[in-house]
Amino acid sequence: MALYTGTLPTRLLNDQQIRPSEYRKWKHAADRFERRDKDRKVLDGLKVSIPADGLLEPILLGVDDRYHDVRVSDGHHRAVALMQLGVAEFRFRWCWIRAYRVEHARDPFPYHLLGL
Template structure:
């Protein structure tokens, strides 16, 4: 039911809160926040959307303001 509500919201108002992606030291990419939004976007076949990302290094994580390393998705 949550995904249906989120889908309806995105259809009506667009994506209001960006997804959050984490990139670990090995280059693995993880969705860390926004799972229902991600499913709704996939169901709606939305190909471009806003997101924030951060690097996970050791015990720290920091939000990045540099372009996302899209080449990691091609592995």
């Protein structure tokens, strides 16, 4: 069975439903990407490639098995680019974040955790 891939509204990339894992808030991620040359170049490239080719690599969402919160595990630059471009939906894969390992999921995403 293949890894689960789905789509979600980009509006769910917010500080309550799908949070950044490496930053306190999405605004902090966007501000950092604007300040650092390397990050700004990555973001600028994505803002050109996404409208032309779509999101080539799905965003990886991690679900913590203790708190059941949802965070971006991989794809912070892609997420910020999607938000800045105003893209309506994004493709994702997901994984369980366990105490000592990460399990990439083949089962459907637990959408109920987002309050949908």
